Amino acid sequence: MTDITYDPDADAAYVTLSGAAVKDSAEVSPGLVLDYDVEGRVVGIELLDAHARLAPGAWSRAPRPTPPRKAHAAE
DSSP: OOEEEEETTTTEEEEEOOSSOBOEEEEEETTEEEEEOTTSOEEEEEEESHHHHSOSSGGGGSOOOOOOOBOOTTO
C-alpha cells in the first residue's frame, strides 16, 4: 500500500508505506520526516518544501492528505 499525497498549502508531499498507525515522527534530515509505528518501523515519509526538492511530476497533482491515524497506548 504505497500512496502519495500532496498538500499545496504546506508544500509537503507524503508517501504512505503502510496502513499501520503512526506512533512517533522524527525529522531525520532538514525537511525529511519519517513516521514510525509502535514497533519502530517506518510507515510514512514526509518531504517538506516539495517543489524545491522534487523533480516536476505527477506528485504535485496528488490528492490532499487525510490526517494519519495515531497509535494508542493499547496498540
